[in-house]
Amino acid sequence: MCNFDRVLIKTFSLNDKYFIDFLLKKISEVLKIDAYYLNNSPLPYDAYDGFRKQFLAEKFLENLILEKSEESEIILGVTSVDLYEPGLNFVFGMASPFYSVAIISTKRLHNLFYALPEDKSLFFERSLKEAIHEIGHTLGLEHCPNPKCVMHFSNSIVDTDKKSYNFCDNCWEKAKDKLCIKV
């Protein structure tokens, strides 16, 4: 019995149709289920820490849970602001496997963040990897020791660049049981 038949993307203060269309198309290709755009919202007002100049990732998840209307949907939030969790300097993203919602931040996926020339296609690819990784967590997958697998943990952008946006065979076996794949 599968659990999920679609991924919905919700953006937070981010308007880039070309970028979101890319994510939707590729997410649908990798997961073999439908992917749609939901809506764009303002940033959660209570998530900002003025001292850290970062937003608390958990607050975005709370917001995403409220958007869920069907058990069979996975909701992915996308924001360009920097996210953190207590005890960590930053997070690329965060997921709630229980509610099947996840959030990713594109802030640290830009070359510009590392004082390097911006590379749009690299930025798109990194964003896709983080999106699939967090969606993988919503499917109950844990971190994978295979450095090429999308479920490999990224401590830094170097790790992200080493991995692919696909699941390794082991992780795909686990993921596909949860997905209502179109035949």
Ligand SMILES: [Zn+2]
């Ligand atoms: Zn992870």
Ligand SMILES: [Zn+2]
């Ligand atoms: Zn794997």
